[in-house]
């Protein structure tokens with residue numbers, strides 16, 4: 233399991249206990265994940281095609297099949313407090329290949345939303361929110377990229393908010409509406425001071 237800096241101590245302790253208990257299941261979690269993801273996780277028969285298709289699996293302890301099982305059985309805390317939840321790249325390979333036409337990617341996204349509501353989120357994701365708020369990009373352009381782009385005969389900056397900063401206030405309005413930036417600032421401050 234991946235180690236993520238900045239998790240509260242109670243969650244770190246929980247992560248050390250890898251056993252599942254019947255009393256830890258929450259049927260409402262299964263229903264909520266289904267509602268948010270709009271996919272049929274309960275149809276998963278654990279074939280493992282998703283994990284076999286996943287580019288994160290060979291490089292980490294992340295196993296999408298395990299999260300599908302947690303979705304079906306209602307293991308809310310195990311799913312939401314596992315740092316591996318954040319190792320999905322949202323490439324949708326699993327969704328393309330699932331023989332049951334389930335969208336595991338959307339199950340992960342639903343779980344991430346639920347985790348964020350409990351302030352369970354790695355700091356680097358929050359810093360991405362902050363970068364988008366400031367620049368319109370999760371990964372803003374930099375001088376190395378600008379030099380490389382110019383060598384290739386391209387404009388130093390892409391035709392995005394880097395070239396049209398007048399659109400940044402619109403992005404900020406969206407992030408403010410969902411209180412994403414305010415929550416990101418608050419949690420980063422709590423974790424890093």
Ligand code: SF4
Pocket residue numbers: 275276277278279280281282283297300329330331332333334336
């Ligand atoms: S590919 Fe589909 S059916 Fe197979 S384990 Fe993954 S989600 Fe379940």
Ligand code: SF4
Pocket residue numbers: 282285286287288289296319320321322323324325326327336337340
């Ligand atoms: S969407 Fe996520 S879980 Fe699915 S294959 Fe890509 S990285 Fe793996």
